[in-house]
Amino acid sequence: MTTKTGIVADLRSDTVTRPSAGMRAAMANAEVGDDVYGEDPTVRDLETRVAGLLGHEAGLFLPTGTMANSVAVQTLVPHGGELLCADDAHVVSYEAGAAAVHGGITTRTWNSPDGIIDPAAVAAMIRPGGGFANPTQAIAVEQTANLPGGLIHPLDRLTALHEVARRADVGLHCDGARLWHAHIATGTPLDTYGRLFDTVAVCLSKGLGAPAGSVLVGTPDHIADARRLRLRAGGAMRQAGVLAAGGSYALDHQLAQLAEDHRCARELAKVLAGLGVVDPARVETNIVLLDLTASRWTGPDLTTAAAERGVLLTAVGPCRVRAVTHRDLTDVQLGHATDVLRRLLDA
Numbered sequence: 001m002t003t004k005t006g007i008v009a010d011l012r013s014d015t016v017t018r019p020s021a022g023m024r025a026a027m028a029n030a031e032v033g034d035d036v037y038g039e040d041p042t043v044r045d046l047e048t049r050v051a052g053l054l055g056h057e058a059g060l061f062l063p064t065g066t067m068a069n070s071v072a073v074q075t076l077v078p079h080g081g082e083l084l085c086a087d088d089a090h091v092v093s094y095e096a097g098a099a100a101v102h103g104g105i106t107t108r109t110w111n112s113p114d115g116i117i118d119p120a121a122v123a124a125m126i127r128p129g130g131g132f133a134n135p136t137q138a139i140a141v142e143q144t145a146n147l148p149g150g151l152i153h154p155l156d157r158l159t160a161l162h163e164v165a166r167r168a169d170v171g172l173h174c175d176g177a178r179l180w181h182a183h184i185a186t187g188t189p190l191d192t193y194g195r196l197f198d199t200v201a202v203c204l205s206k207g208l209g210a211p212a213g214s215v216l217v218g219t220p221d222h223i224a225d226a227r228r229l230r231l232r233a234g235g236a237m238r239q240a241g242v243l244a245a246g247g248s249y250a251l252d253h254q255l256a257q258l259a260e261d262h263r264c265a266r267e268l269a270k271v272l273a274g275l276g277v278v279d280p281a282r283v284e285t286n287i288v289l290l291d292l293t294a295s296r297w298t299g300p301d302l303t304t305a306a307a308e309r310g311v312l313l314t315a316v317g318p319c320r321v322r323a324v325t326h327r328d329l330t331d332v333q334l335g336h337a338t339d340v341l342r343r344l345l346d347a
Helices: 021-028 041-053 065-076 098-103 119-125 155-168 179-186 190-194 220-232 241-253 258-273 299-308 331-346
Strands: 058-062 082-086 106-110 136-142 171-176 199-203 214-218 287-291 314-317 320-324
Touching: 021 241, 041 058, 041 190, 041 214, 041 241, 058 065, 058 220, 058 241, 065 098, 065 136, 065 171, 065 199, 065 214, 065 220, 098 106, 106 119, 119 155, 136 155, 155 171, 155 190, 171 179, 171 190, 179 190, 179 199, 179 258, 214 220, 258 287, 258 320, 258 331, 299 314, 299 320, 299 331
Parallel strands: 082 106, 082 136, 136 171, 171 199
Antiparallel strands: 058 214, 199 214, 287 320, 314 320
16 A cells, blocks of 8 residues: 555554564474374464463363354353354354354353443343253353443352353353453463353464464363364464464464554544544454544544555444554554544544
8 A cells, every 4th residue: 555654554453463583483493293183282382371370271272262152162062052152243243144154052142332242131131941942051251341342240240150151050261362451461371261151262373473274272071172173174283383382472472462462552542532432441452433423524534444445444333434544554654543533533
């Protein structure tokens, strides 16, 4: 893309990050083996490490977060069973119907006006079995909550939801694609979050900057089931240590840097707040959600106009646009994006 300034600020997602030079070197030098035979030491080390960080016994490396979520819910929900989740959750909104297509899983959803889970409301939705009823088998929670703007579900609410699930004897899955961000923003230990769930999927290719990969953690039985489901979905890999090494490098060198992404998001929100499109109090991590309801812009129109000026955004609704800060966004690019959006929204 060519612009008058020559600057392009890509705020579409934190998936646009590229492996750093150090990460590329670690990947090039990774010790590898055949992971289908369980012989790739770099994969095994990453799986063990992430499982331990999240307070679980076992882990499985998968190529994508979508596959990790799909496999996870299939370990918790039998074919034809029911999964509860938010109506804007990734597992029902952005995975091409994977839960239904691959797992034969039915879903019912809740709406949270403020984007934060209400454990009592979820408890009221749980359907017992008996007769022709389709009982609820599991609940899925996204931490952080992407479409509500990267919001963090408070620990007390997740703890209450854990108790709801235990009392009802239903499974609990965490789509933790950006769980790292919640950990860095709140200081809550990863294992404190992780132990509240039966399964947790964490992504390595978003804020952490690895080129691919997610890790699913759970009990040894869950992970044994997940390994077979990964194979069925075509996700078993051979010398996958070259990818796993990128994830390990990110955990060693790039996890703490997520705090800088959060700072950039707050700076952007602070400027745009004066234009009535952002509430800075709702910018908790690296996602800034623009509400254009009171402006002259639609989401698609603003993204088009911004792109023409070298700022790439994502329209996530008729009047909503998402901007995501990440490790590859420079201060110059952030300043350019801020200036372009201020001019457009103030016009």
